[in-house]
Structures are given as structure tokens and as C-alpha cells.
Amino acid sequence: MTSAFAVMNQCVSCRKTDGISPCDGCRKSFCNHHIAEHRQQLKNQLDTLIQEHDRLRQDVNGRSIHHSVYDQIDKWEKQAIARIQAVAQKTREDLQQTLQKSNEQLTSVSQGMTTRLRSVRADDKFTEIELDRWTKQLNALKSHMKFEANIYVPEESTSAIHFIRIKQNDTDKTSTASARASTSNHRERFADINGLAKLEDGGACVRHTDADSKFIYTRGERLYSEGRHVVRFRIENGSASYNVFIGICSSNVGFRQIIYNLAVVAGWFSNSEVWVHGKSKTNSKVKEAEQDDLRANDVLQLTIDCDRKQLELFHERTNKNQILNVNLEKAPLPWHVLLALRRQNDCVRILSDT
Known part of the structure; x- marks a missing residue:
């Protein structure tokens, strides 16, 4: 006990026991001389700390406000504006x-x-x-x-x-x-007639009634200006291919002026004879033409493709298909279905359309 007390009352620097003063900070004892040195050291450390603080403050005041993140923000802004x-x-x-x-x-x-x-x-x-x-x-x-x-x-x-x-x-x-x-x-049906004929079954069927052998014309009610559409016809009574014409006509011409050889018309007298914009294309093979003759109950499928500017006619009995390209400058959209009948009692019915 006495030995420990003696050590605590010695100066840590010179081991003297006279005039000992303890330091409250480091808990060490110093003589009068060395306590003064210890305090000076503490003051020097404080001065150094103050100087470093001043330098830091100067660095902060003179620091550039630019940062690399600004570049990232600018880049994001430009990209966002562009988007x-x-x-x-x-x-x-x-x-x-x-x-x-x-x-x-x-x-x-x-x-x-x-x-x-x-x-x-x-x-x-x-x-x-x-x-x-x-x-x-x-x-x-x-x-x-x-x-x-x-x-x-x-x-x-x-x-x-x-x-x-x-x-x-x-x-x-x-x-x-x-x-x-x-x-x-809505479903296609015949609407207008140019000549002696009559509409039956609410326009689903048209019948030639003129005793003279002259063409009468009827056109469908619908207007075709876009998309692809299919209309099926049945020949309920018809004597020959050249007595029935199926095709389209442009709607911008008065119906009373319509005949099959106008530039605004395109269609078929079966596959044997085709009329496009006033010009005829006749099948030169007689036997093949005879096979194409229309008969009672024959079904013809007319495909109107406005987007491709094409017409297709498929003869279900003969399994023959023919395609026509339509010049919109000569037969502008929208189109009507056009049908022509020549002989008395010739009759065509619309079966369905899609």
C-alpha cells in the first residue's frame, strides 16, 4: 500500500517526489518543472489543431463547386429531353x-x-x-x-x-x-337497277324481265373502300357465259351511265372473257372456253381486295380462279359490286358475303 502510494506521487519524467501535481487529463503525476512542460505540449497540440482547422476552412471556402455528378445529371437531362x-x-x-x-x-x-x-x-x-x-x-x-x-x-x-x-x-x-x-x-344485296329487271327477296336476288336481249345492270348496296371482302353468287338461271357479267364499278360515276366496257369497270363473263378498264381479254382456247360456260346452280366467289387493288373470281364447279389488278386512277375507290344480265329470266342470287 505504501509502495503504490509512493509511485503515484512520483514525477513520471524525473521520478522526483517533491512538489508533485497530478494531470486530470492523462491521470499522470508531474513535478513543478515537468508539469509546465506537459502543459506546453498540450498547448502546442492545440495550436496544431487550430492551424489544421484553419487550413480546412480555407480549403472549403476555395473549393470548386463543380462535381462529376453534375455531368451525370446533365447527361440524364439531355437523354430525358430527347426521349x-x-x-x-x-x-x-x-x-x-x-x-x-x-x-x-x-x-x-x-x-x-x-x-x-x-x-x-x-x-x-x-x-x-x-x-x-x-x-x-x-x-x-x-x-x-x-x-x-x-x-x-x-x-x-x-x-x-x-x-x-x-x-x-x-x-x-x-x-x-x-x-x-x-x-x-351489313350483308350485301342488290340495290339499284338500270333496265327492265326486278329485285327479289329483299335485294338478295335479281331477275332479268326484258323480252329483248339487252343488258340490264344492277349494283350492290355496299361501298368497298378498304379491306378484303368475299361475295358468293349462284346462277339460278342463265343461258351462257356471255349473258352474265360479274365485277365491280367505281362509285363516282352515275349508275345510268354504267356499261361493262367503261374504264371504271372491271370484271368477268366467266373466265372466258375479261373486261378491265374498257379492254377485253378473251380466252383463245375454244374447248377451255366451253368448259368455263356458266350453268344453272353454278356458284361464283368474288373477292374484293381494296388494299391490294385486286379482284378474284373463283368458279367452284370448274375450280378455276382468276385475278385482276385494278388501276385506281381509272376505277377509283370506293367500289360497288356490278352485275349484268342479258336474257329474259336470267337470275342471280347473293348467297353470302364476308
Whole structure:
């Protein structure tokens, strides 16, 4: 006990025991001389710390505010702006295509309706039934014209940047479908007649009634301006191939002027003789032509491909198919189905269309 106390009261530097003072910081004992040195050392350490702090403060004050992260931020900003601009431009193009396509459809359908209405007015052959149907078609077109109000830009809330796109709501789809249904989605039937003939079964069948051997013409009710459509016909009564013509005609010509050798017409007297834009292509093989003659109950399938500007006629009995390319400059869209009959009691029926 006495020995430990003696050690605690010695100067750690010189081992003297006189005038010993303890240091509260390091818990060591020093004589009067060495305690002064110890305090000076502590002051020197403090001075050094102050100097380092001053240098650090100067470094902070003179530090450049530029940082590499700024470059990353600038890069992100440019890329984000480029993406936004690309999306905005794509959306503008989508909107332009949507409006242009709608205008083209409306123009095509309205022109066809105008031609038909004027033709019927000139022939003075219409009843309340036709007036009611045309009124519904006109109202459907008016509804379709309102589709622009149904185009909107939906918000994308899942991202910090709300990308946009063009979208049409269900009411637009409904009005569009209604407008097109009036001209494209109902079943094909014969609507107009130029000559002595009569329509039967609500326009599904046409019969030649003129005792003279002259062509009478009838055309379908539907307008074809886009897509691919198939109409099947059955020859219920027909004496020869050259007495029945099946094809299309452009809707921009008055129906009373239509004959099979006009430039706006394309079609067949079976596979034996073809008429395209006023020019005939006759089968030179007599035996083959005889095999192509139409007979009662023969079924012909007419395919109207507006997108490819083509017509196809498939003769189911002979299993022969023929394709015609249509020049839109000579026979512009939209088209009607065109049928010509030559002999009394010649009769053709529409079986189905898709």
C-alpha cells in the first residue's frame, strides 16, 4: 500500500517526489518543472489543431463547386429531353394518321352516298324504306365526325415523367363502327337497277324481265373502300357465259351511265372473257372456253381486295380462279359490286358475303 502510494506521487519524467501535481487529463503525476512542460505540449497540440482547422476552412471556402455528378445529371437531362421529344413527335404522327384516315374514310363514303342519292333522285325510284335507310346512314356519318372530341391524352402516373399517347375511348369506337356498318358491315344485296329487271327477296336476288336481249345492270348496296371482302353468287338461271357479267364499278360515276366496257369497270363473263378498264381479254382456247360456260346452280366467289387493288373470281364447279389488278386512277375507290344480265329470266342470287 505504501509502495503504490509512493509511485503515484512520483514525477513520471524525473521520478522526483517533491512538489508533485497530478494531470486530470492523462491521470499522470508531474513535478513543478515537468508539469509546465506537459502543459506546453498540450498547448502546442492545440495550436496544431487550430492551424489544421484553419487550413480546412480555407480549403472549403476555395473549393470548386463543380462535381462529376453534375455531368451525370446533365447527361440524364439531355437523354430525358430527347426521349420526351421523340414520344411527342411519335404522338403527333399518330394523331395525324388517325385524323387523315378518318377523313379519307368519311370522304370516300360520303362521295359514294352522294353519287347514289343523286342517281336515285334522277331515276325517281325510291320509297320510304330507302329514305329511312339513307337517313340512318347519314346519322351514322354525323356521329363518326364527332370522333375528334373523343381523342385524348391519358396520363401515366407510374413515372416521374408522364409519357403520352393518342387514345380513343369506347364512344369513338362505337360511332366509327356505326358509320362503317352502314356501308360495309351489313350483308350485301342488290340495290339499284338500270333496265327492265326486278329485285327479289329483299335485294338478295335479281331477275332479268326484258323480252329483248339487252343488258340490264344492277349494283350492290355496299361501298368497298378498304379491306378484303368475299361475295358468293349462284346462277339460278342463265343461258351462257356471255349473258352474265360479274365485277365491280367505281362509285363516282352515275349508275345510268354504267356499261361493262367503261374504264371504271372491271370484271368477268366467266373466265372466258375479261373486261378491265374498257379492254377485253378473251380466252383463245375454244374447248377451255366451253368448259368455263356458266350453268344453272353454278356458284361464283368474288373477292374484293381494296388494299391490294385486286379482284378474284373463283368458279367452284370448274375450280378455276382468276385475278385482276385494278388501276385506281381509272376505277377509283370506293367500289360497288356490278352485275349484268342479258336474257329474259336470267337470275342471280347473293348467297353470302364476308
